[in-house]
Every structure is written in C-alpha cells, then in structure tokens.
Amino acid sequence: MTRQAKAPSTSRHSATFIVSFIIQQLAFVQTCTAVTVYYQAGQKPLGGTATDTGVAARYTGAAAYNPTTLNPPPPPGPDALPTQFAMQFSNAVPPGASIPQSGAFFGFSIEMSVVNQVLGKNSSFIQVPFLNLMANLQQRSGRINIRVGGNTQERATLVENTTDGRIIEKDLAGIINPTQTPPLVFTPELLQLLRNISNLVNVRWYLGVPFNDTSNFRLAIAERGQQILGDYLIGLQAGNEPDLYVDHGHRPQGYGPYDYFGEFGMLVQAMAGDEHLVNRGLLIGPNVNSGPWSPEMVWNTGFVDAYANNLAYLAVEHYPTDNCYAQYGVGTPRDPQETFPNYLNHTAGQTLIAPYLNSSAYAQTKGKPLLMFETNSASCGGFVGISDSFGAALWGLDYGMQMAYSNFSGALFHIGGQNVYYNPFTPEALGPSNTTQVLDMSANNNNIYSPVYGIYEHGNLVRALLFNYVTDSTGASDLNVELNLSGTQVSGEVQVKYLLASSVSQKGNFTWAGQTFGGMFDSDGRPIGTESVQTISCTSQSCTIHVPAPGAALVFLYPSSRSDTAGAPSQTFSTSARTNTHNTATVDPSVLATSNGHSGMDNKLGSTSEGSVSSAETRYELFIGSALSLVLSVVAGWALILGLT
Known part of the structure; x- marks a missing residue:
C-alpha cells in the first residue's frame, strides 16, 4: 500500500541519504494485482546466469525488480590475496589525508521527471518510507543533500497550474531532441513538497536553472525556489553536461568551453537584473560529463575567477561505463557477467577518480568545493545483476570513500526510473562531526x-x-x-x-x-x-x-x-492515508514514465546519457499496484555502512 506522511508535533532536522526505501515502497505490491506498465527492451543479461533460473526465465518486468543473479568471480587464491x-x-592525522568532510558528503541526484514518484504526489502526500529512511539517517549523519534536476531540468518550465492537477506534466508531443527527453512543466507545489520534507527532516536541495534558451533564461525556479525553500536551497545548477550538448543536438557543431563560459555569463547577468532573487551566489558549474571536454578545458577559460562571486560549487558528472546497448540497442554490447569483476576491486574507484585529482586540487586553491554531481554504476540504467548486488554495495562504499579521500566535497548517486538497475546510497562511515578526514x-x-x-x-x-x-x-x-x-x-x-x-x-x-x-x-x-x-x-x-x-x-x-x-533523535512517521489495496488500479502510461521521463512514449524511447538513441517500446505485466511506484532497485547495504556509525 502507498502511504502518506502525517507530520509529527516536533521534529529535529539532520540527515544524510541512504537508499533501500525502494523495498518498502514496493511492499504494497503484495496486496495488488497486475497492471500494465512500460519498459525498455534489452533488460536481460547477455551472458548472466540466474540463481533462480525459473524466475529469471519468466521475468519480463521493470529493471528495478529484475531477480537475475550473476555468478560471483572465483576466489583469486592466496598469491593474489594474502589473508x-x-x-x-x-593517532595524529598523517600527511596525505583528505580535507575535512561533512557527514552529508553522500546524497542523491533525483531526475526531475520522477520526483512525484520518489518523494511524494504533492506537498501534503509525502512517502512514509522515504521519511522513515531520512529519520533513520538523520539520527546518525547530520543532514541530506539532494539534487532535483538532470537532463529533464533543461527544458522544464514553472507554471501556476497543470491541466490534470499534478505537480509535473510531460509534453510527450514536444520531444525534439535525440535523447527523447520530454519537456516538463511543473507547479510551485513541487517546491512546496521539497520544503515540507525539509520541515520534517533536514534535507537541503540543489535545483537547476533551465539552460536550453540562453536568450530568455527561465528564472522562476530560482525565484520561487528561494522564496519557498529559503536556506534549504543550497545550489542552482547552470547547465547539465554541456560537453554533450552537441552530441545531443542542443547546440551547433563547434560549441566548446568558451561558449559555455559566455552563456554562464549571460545567466549571471540575467540573475543580476532580477529583483526577486535574493541570493545570486548559488550557481554550480561547469557540470561536465566524461565527454569531449575535460574539466581543465573549462578552468583554462578563466571560468572560476570570472564568476567567483556567483559560484557556490564546482561540479563534474561521471559514470564508469555505459550499458546503452542492452537498454537501447546501440553502442558497445557489454556482458554483465564479464563486466562484474571490474567492480570488485579497489582499483575501480581509484580509476574513476584519477582524471579529477588535478581538479580537486585546483578547487582548493580557489576556495571552492568540488562535487561529483551525478554518478552511479553505469549510464543508460546500469547492469542487470551488478547494479543491485552486494558487490555494487562494496564498490559504492569504496568509490565513495575514494572520492572523500581525493578531496571531493560531496557525491550524488543518481535515480532515474524503474527501468534502471542502479540505485544510490549514502555513506555513514564519515559520521556527523563534519571534521572527518579520510x-x-x-x-x-x-x-x-x-x-x-x-x-x-x-x-x-x-x-x-x-x-x-x-x-x-x-x-x-x-x-x-x-x-x-x-x-x-x-x-x-x-x-x-x-x-x-x-x-x-x-x-x-x-x-x-x-x-x-x-x-x-x-x-x-x-x-x-x-x-x-x-x-x-x-x-x-x-x-x-x-x-x-x-x-x-x-x-x-x-x-x-x-x-x-x-x-x-530517532523518529518514525505515521500514516494518514492509503491508496487502493485491491486490483482496481488503472495507470496512465504517462504517469509511469520513468528514467528521465522518456518511457511509454509511443515507440520513441531514448536516454539522456551519452550514446543512447530511440528504441522500441515493449509492454509487460508486472505487480505494481498503483501509479506511485518508486524508481530504485535495492542496494540496502550501501545505505547501511556508509555514513551510519
């Protein structure tokens, strides 16, 4: 059953995010019968072996719930692993330890198009499992930092009302980009939802200014965000993966770091002329992916010095690899069984961080924190059998600690939709003192x-x-x-x-x-x-x-x-409402659109990650029970050890 939060009489604010609330979020499935939802083709492993072959052979549901289990690699032997x-x-901190880290180092990146699935339907209907998990974390780690944005923020427009009364609507007829990400409209109710969550647990929010029309920046999200969220708004992303704009058809050929530098300046100028903006120093850039630009290419434009007064954070985004072929039929085929060992050793995290060691050092010289603003096990939805496994929990924990050791100041693990295998986590080994060095x-x-x-x-x-x-x-x-x-x-x-x-x-x-x-x-x-x-x-x-x-x-x-x-203090949130618990659910496919908001779009499927294109749509029956299905797979272990003490 789906539940609604009832606010307690008092609350203390503190949290770092852990993920596995998806498990409970799907608990209502046991009381419901089948409804039709949509997923993207190619969710079976190329060479994976299921532990329960009967279940795996019959499975045709969403990636988040795929039971396929891979074979663990054999032990390497005593020569490779002295035991x-x-x-x-x-006792004293030795040379080479990290800068002091916050208990809120690890957080979430939530694709804007699925906020109403992850957090709540509206400002008065917040998911109890989500709040319970927040409360469980806040008693250990201090606070949670969550980004709401991604590629779907780039064409999002704030409106006072939607035609169907929902806090988000997707313009499926307005898709013009090759990644098939639909334009969004959203209401101030979405921002009020975030504020009401922060009234219960200490969640701080990153939002993003749409960057698709630099001649007419839509600053309403910044204006209303500051009005509604107040100090709970800690950053505004300016451009999501601008180094991929050309590949995704968002900018003409030849667009480069100096062009982004100029457009960022246009945003700064627009914000300076907006009397409704109280704080103009919340911007986050350059948010480059592991695409054709390196961070150094942006630093070399003079970006940080030119906009020092406007920049709250420097940020990059990075995934270790992609699984676009399995999800969309394009790119390089990758066998999950053969890929699995790549996540099961210490060099995995070290390799991911190596390209950013210069940037983390540079950020310190400029007095700016550097964020890993979006990451996870693989773009295009992760890998079946890997991204929701215990091995991924160990990988995520090690990778997270490696980021902290390498002087990042925060890392956000991305949530896209129920047709993805990966899921975020938040570490707790760091603790709540905000003086932790690794x-x-x-x-x-x-x-x-x-x-x-x-x-x-x-x-x-x-x-x-x-x-x-x-x-x-x-x-x-x-x-x-x-x-x-x-x-x-x-x-x-x-x-x-x-x-x-x-x-x-x-x-x-x-x-x-x-x-x-x-x-x-x-x-x-x-x-x-x-x-x-x-x-x-x-x-x-x-x-x-x-x-x-x-x-x-x-x-x-x-x-x-x-x-x-x-x-x-420990806190549990109560329930004040329930949805239908019988087989009466009728779900509009647009409500269940997931993973950056592009599923269920009349054979027009794609991804916001590099290298993906449209593919065929496939229907299946799955025991979901209501439109309020959350978008994560389960990696409870990531939640458990990271950040909790």
Missing part, C-alpha cells in the same frame, strides 16, 4: 581486494574501514588484519560493525551490524532485527579484525566514536 597482514596506524592506507601492499581506510575526527584516529571483495564460502579467503594502534588511546578492546552478505552477487537482505532492510517488498524504510556489534579484545594496542569474504568491517576505536544518535 593475514598488519596495518600501522598513527586516508587510503594502501593496505596489504596495495592489494586490490582488501583496501583499508583510516578515518580521523578532530585530528585523531577514531575508526578504520576494512574491505574484502572476494566471495568464498569455505573461509579460506577471510581476512585477519592486525591493527597496530600504538600512540592512540585504545585500551583493551574495540568494537566492530560488519556489512555482510553470502556473495557479492546477492540481492537484498544485506546486513549491517545484524540489521537489514530486508528483501524486495519487505521494508518500510527502517532497519529490522537486533543490532549486533562485535567486541574485539586487544593486546598491547594491537587488535586483530576478522573480515569475512565478502564483507566490510567498520572498526570503532573508542565508545565515543560510535555515536549512533549523534545527528538527531
């Missing part, structure tokens, strides 16, 4: 399967995060890591929380300190089960930590470093 090694930690320890002679991070707060070592990427049920690949903590104040023991699953290919039911968000259709946004925190005895400030294969271990050196409720 016993020692780590020497110092150091990649180059553990086990830089072994790619067993990375270790040191985590410092207020200048002192407080936690260590250990990984094991290998799947091995025999125990032969379990790690035993000796932590030498001389010089610290560790007495006779430390405490450990484990992120665990039976295999890197497992879907759902990941456990974090013995608790889980469950499997698909199981969760209401709150962890279930009894928390289990392990106590490890130490001798002469030496502690041996066991890390199962696969798994991750977060080691708390002191009781005070396990501040489970440091962000805000």
Whole structure:
C-alpha cells in the first residue's frame, strides 16, 4: 500500500541519504494485482546466469525488480590475496589525508521527471518510507543533500497550474531532441513538497536553472525556489553536461568551453537584473560529463575567477561505463557477467577518480568545493545483476570513500526510473562531526581486494574501514588484519560493525551490524532485527579484525566514536492515508514514465546519457499496484555502512 506522511508535533532536522526505501515502497505490491506498465527492451543479461533460473526465465518486468543473479568471480587464491597482514596506524592525522568532510558528503541526484514518484504526489502526500529512511539517517549523519534536476531540468518550465492537477506534466508531443527527453512543466507545489520534507527532516536541495534558451533564461525556479525553500536551497545548477550538448543536438557543431563560459555569463547577468532573487551566489558549474571536454578545458577559460562571486560549487558528472546497448540497442554490447569483476576491486574507484585529482586540487586553491554531481554504476540504467548486488554495495562504499579521500566535497548517486538497475546510497562511515578526514592506507601492499581506510575526527584516529571483495564460502579467503594502534588511546578492546552478505552477487537482505532492510517488498524504510556489534579484545594496542569474504568491517576505536544518535533523535512517521489495496488500479502510461521521463512514449524511447538513441517500446505485466511506484532497485547495504556509525 502507498502511504502518506502525517507530520509529527516536533521534529529535529539532520540527515544524510541512504537508499533501500525502494523495498518498502514496493511492499504494497503484495496486496495488488497486475497492471500494465512500460519498459525498455534489452533488460536481460547477455551472458548472466540466474540463481533462480525459473524466475529469471519468466521475468519480463521493470529493471528495478529484475531477480537475475550473476555468478560471483572465483576466489583469486592466496598469491593474489594474502589473508593475514598488519596495518600501522598513527593517532595524529598523517600527511596525505583528505580535507575535512561533512557527514552529508553522500546524497542523491533525483531526475526531475520522477520526483512525484520518489518523494511524494504533492506537498501534503509525502512517502512514509522515504521519511522513515531520512529519520533513520538523520539520527546518525547530520543532514541530506539532494539534487532535483538532470537532463529533464533543461527544458522544464514553472507554471501556476497543470491541466490534470499534478505537480509535473510531460509534453510527450514536444520531444525534439535525440535523447527523447520530454519537456516538463511543473507547479510551485513541487517546491512546496521539497520544503515540507525539509520541515520534517533536514534535507537541503540543489535545483537547476533551465539552460536550453540562453536568450530568455527561465528564472522562476530560482525565484520561487528561494522564496519557498529559503536556506534549504543550497545550489542552482547552470547547465547539465554541456560537453554533450552537441552530441545531443542542443547546440551547433563547434560549441566548446568558451561558449559555455559566455552563456554562464549571460545567466549571471540575467540573475543580476532580477529583483526577486535574493541570493545570486548559488550557481554550480561547469557540470561536465566524461565527454569531449575535460574539466581543465573549462578552468583554462578563466571560468572560476570570472564568476567567483556567483559560484557556490564546482561540479563534474561521471559514470564508469555505459550499458546503452542492452537498454537501447546501440553502442558497445557489454556482458554483465564479464563486466562484474571490474567492480570488485579497489582499483575501480581509484580509476574513476584519477582524471579529477588535478581538479580537486585546483578547487582548493580557489576556495571552492568540488562535487561529483551525478554518478552511479553505469549510464543508460546500469547492469542487470551488478547494479543491485552486494558487490555494487562494496564498490559504492569504496568509490565513495575514494572520492572523500581525493578531496571531493560531496557525491550524488543518481535515480532515474524503474527501468534502471542502479540505485544510490549514502555513506555513514564519515559520521556527523563534519571534521572527518579520510586516508587510503594502501593496505596489504596495495592489494586490490582488501583496501583499508583510516578515518580521523578532530585530528585523531577514531575508526578504520576494512574491505574484502572476494566471495568464498569455505573461509579460506577471510581476512585477519592486525591493527597496530600504538600512540592512540585504545585500551583493551574495540568494537566492530560488519556489512555482510553470502556473495557479492546477492540481492537484498544485506546486513549491517545484524540489521537489514530486508528483501524486495519487505521494508518500510527502517532497519529490522537486533543490532549486533562485535567486541574485539586487544593486546598491547594491537587488535586483530576478522573480515569475512565478502564483507566490510567498520572498526570503532573508542565508545565515543560510535555515536549512533549523534545527528538527531530517532523518529518514525505515521500514516494518514492509503491508496487502493485491491486490483482496481488503472495507470496512465504517462504517469509511469520513468528514467528521465522518456518511457511509454509511443515507440520513441531514448536516454539522456551519452550514446543512447530511440528504441522500441515493449509492454509487460508486472505487480505494481498503483501509479506511485518508486524508481530504485535495492542496494540496502550501501545505505547501511556508509555514513551510519
């Protein structure tokens, strides 16, 4: 059933976002019968093997709920993974550690066209699972930063009312670009929805100014955004992936960094002449993708110096690869089974970050925070069997910590629609102190399967995060890591929380300190089960930590470093309304349009990611139950260890 939030009498604001609320969001499915929804072709793996072959063979539903499970890679053997090694930690922050990081480092990027599916139908109908998850995070991590935008923001127009009364309408007849992203109209009710969420939990918002018509900037979203959201509005994106504008037909051939520089200046000028804008220093740029421009090409125009007073953040967007062939039949075919191992080692995150190390250093010289404004496991919707697996949880955790270590100041994992396999997360190893510094320890002679991070707060070592990427049920690949903590104040023991699953290919039911968000259709946004925190005895400030294969271990050196409720008091939101719970749902395909708003468009399908084009539309029957279906697959583990303490 779908539920509506009823505001509590009091609320404390603090949160960092975790994702797995999709599981509960689909819980109502069990009470409903089938309705027709739409998806894009090509959702079966090229070479993947399903654990439950019967289910996989029959499955014809949306990518977010695809049960296909891949085979985990075999253990690499003792030569490739020494299972016993020692780590020497110092109490003081060593050279090479990151800049201080916020507890809100990890957040969400939500495609504008699916906000009414993810957050709520309107300002008075907010999703309870979403709020429960926010409350669960706010008690641990401080606050949540969420971007509402993406490619669908580029042609969005604010109107006072829509013909059908919804907060968003998609102009399916007005599609003119090759990525088949429909123009949007939205009402101030959408912004009021965001504000009402922030009244309940401490969510801060990034929005975007439409950038398709630079001769007549539509500044209403900035004007009303500031009026309605106030201090909860923390940034305005100016141009989404401008380096892909030519490829997507949004600018003529020859459009380059200096052209974007000029258009950004035109926006600054337009905002300067708008008396309704109180804060003109919220812009975010250049938001380049891993396309034909490098960030340095924009820096070299003098962009940052010219617009320093207007720039709140510098930002880039990046995905490790694409899966456009499976979704749209174009580009390079990629076999998920063969691709899976690429996500299951420490070099995956390091490789993603390497092109941006110069930019993160440059941003510091200019006094500007650098954001990874949009990312996930693969563009064009991710990979079946990879993007919603435990292996992706480990990859996301490692990648996120690598971004923090490399001096990004925030990272947003993207949500597109129910026809995508990937899903976002928010880390919690960072904690709510906003003084956290991260150091990649180059553990086990830089072994790619067993990375270790040191985590410092207020200048002192407080936690260590250990990984094991290998799947091995025999125990032969379990790690035993000796932590030498001389010089610290560790007495006779430390405490450990484990992120665990039976295999890197497992879907759902990941456990974090013995608790889980469950499997698909199981969760209401709150962890279930009894928390289990392990106590490890130490001798002469030496502690041996066991890390199962696969798994991750977060080691708390002191009781005070396990501040489970440091962000805000625990809170659960109640229900005040329900939708139909019988097989009476009739769903307009336009309501269920997903993934950047382009599904169900009369055989005109495409993607806003580079390299995709239109493809054929396919209908299928799926137990959804109402138009209010959320748009994420399940990676509960990402939510659990990242950012929660």
